[in-house]
Structures are given as C-alpha cells and as structure tokens.
C-alpha cells in the first residue's frame with residue numbers, strides 16, 4: 001500500500017487539540033479556557049461589507065498577492081498603528097497568519113536548515129519547519145525571568161544552518177511582550193548570518209502595557225524582518241481566515257508565486273471584510289480591546305490570590321501561562337481539571353520543553369465565566 005510521507009507523519013498533533021477533543025466529547029458543563037480565539041462576534045459593519053461585496057459580484061479570484069485595496073489598507077494600518085512601513089507591493093494577503101507562516105517556512109528554510117524559536121513557543125512552527133523539510137530548534141528561555149526573550153541565548157544557538165528565527169510578541173503562550181533591545185540584537189545577529197527574523201505579530205493589536213510597535217519599526221535591519229499579521233485576534237475574525245506577510249519584496253514575490261499552487265488567493269469576500277475592519281469604524285474594536293484588558297487585570301488578581309499559583313504578567317494577547325507548582329506532566333493535570341472539576345486549560349508541554357509543568361489559560365471568555373473557571377481551578381489544584 002502507498003504510505004503518507006515521512007514529513008507528514010513526523011508532524012505532531014498538538015496537546016491543545018487533545019484537550020479540545022476531550023472537551024468536545026464531554027457532556028457536562030465545562031468552562032473552556034483552552035481555546036485561542038476571541039469569544040466576540042465579528043463587528044457588524046465588517047459582516048455588512050462582505051455581504052455587500054458578495055451581492056455586488058465580488059465573488060471571483062483575486063490576484064495571488066491580494067486586492068490592491070486590501071494591500072493598501074494593511075500597509076496604512078501597519079504604518080499608523082505599528083510604525084512598520086511597507087508599500088502595498090511589499091505585502092501579500094494570506095489565508096490567516098497561519099498561511100503566511102507556512103509559506104514563509106517554505107520560502108526561507110531549505111531542506112536541513114533550521115528554524116530557531118525561543119521557547120515556550122506556539123507548536124505550529126515545528127510542524128511548519130517539518131513540512132519544509134527543515135529542522136525546528138527550540139531555545140528555552142529561563143522561567144525565572146518570565147520566559148522573556150534573552151537574545152544571547154538565541155544568538156548562541158544560531159549557526160550556518162539557521163534560515164530564520166521566529167519572534168512572537170506578544171507571546172503565545174506567555175502573553176509577554178519582548179524587550180525591543182533583545183529583539184534588536186536578534187535581528188542584528190540574523191543579518192550577520194544572512195537569515196531572516198519572522199516577527200509573528202498577530203497579537204500586536206492586543207498590547208495592554210506599552211506601545212504596539214512592530215519589530216521592523218525599531219530595528220536597524222528592517223529588510224531582514226518578515227512581518228506576519230492577521231485580522232483574527234484584534235478584529236475577532238478567526239473564521240474569515242485573513243492575514244498578511246510584509247517584508248523583503250524579493251521574498252514577497254516568491255511567496256505570491258507559490259500561492260498559485262496552494263490557495264491561489266485569499267477569499268475575495270474575506271478581503272473585503274478585512275478592508276472594512278482595517279479602515280472602518282474602530283469603536284467596536286476598541287470595546288473588545290478594553291474588555292480583554294479588564295479580563296487581563298482579573299486574571300492577574302485571581303492568580304495572585306491562589307496559594308502556590310503564579311504566572312508571568314500577561315502584557316498582551318489573551319493568555320496567562322500558569323505555574324501550578326505541581327511536579328507532574330501538565331497533560332495529567334489538565335485532564336484532572338477537566339474530568340473532575342470541569343475547567344479546560346491547555347497543557348504547557350504542548351508549547352515545548354520550556355512549557356513543561358505549566359498550563360495555558362486563555363482569557364477570551366466573559367468575566368463571569370473566568371471567575372467560575374478560577375473557582376474550579378482553585379478547587380482542582382487543591383485536590384490534585
């Protein structure tokens with residue numbers, strides 16, 4: 001019998017998915033704090049724009065790189081909100097930040113080369129490296145500093161085979177915003193190695209402490225930074241599947257070329273929705289942002305009030321990376337919390353070596369459900 005290739009068999013299923021599937025099969029009342037998506041619906045004016053576009057016949061393929069108006073809207077938003085300057089022709093519209101990252105791995109990593117990522121880290125990067133026949137290399141950051149980026153450790157791990165370094169800020173899973181000085185040092189080293197830094201900034205619009213400045217805005221080598229962004233998190237548009245990649249025009253052209261054989265282009269209707277999200281009224285987006293900020297404060301207070309529980313302060317995104325102080329694998333702890341106490345968290349082991357023993361809590365849920373979730377978590381940890 002024919003068999004699937006090694007490269008797809010080597011790709012691992014994430015432990016977040018394991019918890020998601022267990023939760024889906026459970027019939028009790030669960031507080032779901034494992035999912036990484038806003039609980040809000042897409043703002044009405046965005047939905048209206050997509051519906052209007054559909055009725056007006058905007059239902060055809062677009063160019064591989066995306067509608068000029070969509071690329072322009074992204075270019076303007078990046079400049080005004082994140083201080084990152086790219087002409088529209090240095091931007092490709094993608095089917096979520098996910099596709100931008102996958103295509104970036106294909107376009108930057110040659111077989112055998114490395115994708116270097118400070119840990120703990122979002123698990124999909126490892127799969128994307130594997131699918132590019134490359135190697136994924138996690139460089140664990142020290143827990144005692146909240147897993148913040150320490151450039152020296154990343155630079156030490158870089159070598160001839162380093163094709164790219166991914167910096168995710170704000171971070172999934174810790175919610176930390178990396179220090180610009182540390183990011184700058186990594187970009188400098190990448191430039192010395194003829195490597196790229198992929199700035200995964202899909203959570204940048206959800207920065208609570210400090211300014212949402214993109215890495216390309218403050219480095220001395222913006223030409224070595226590939227910026228990935230998305231409408232998913234900031235605009236509550238996960239299901240529309242729309243994101244972008246901005247950077248070196250040579251690489252952008254290559255990515256636009258290979259899209260012809262992957263998705264050809266991003267849904268025309270999603271592109272019209274994105275134009276409305278990026279250029280239309282921002283009040284609904286600000287309201288969601290404020291709600292996330294209040295929840296962040298709630299999470300910080302509740303964690304501080306539980307004996308033996310701690311987490312690095314989330315400065316962005318909607319995650320808290322909890323240290324329950326239990327010396328056991330976090331999948332067992334997460335299963336206990338689900339089965340015995342009805343609260344679902346993502347096991348930290350799923351975020352690499354540095355995440356061992358931790359639990360990721362997503363605060364993309366109402367304040368009332370978060371309080372209920374913390375009550376259950378407190379009881380569950382006490383009884384483990």
Ligand SMILES: Cc1ncc(COP(=O)(O)O)c(C=O)c1O
Pocket residue numbers: 036095096097098099122168172200202229230231232238242243
């Ligand atoms: C760190 C990070 N990057 C990229 C993505 C991709 O998001 P999307 O494809 O919805 O834009 C996610 C989604 O969870 C994420 O957490």
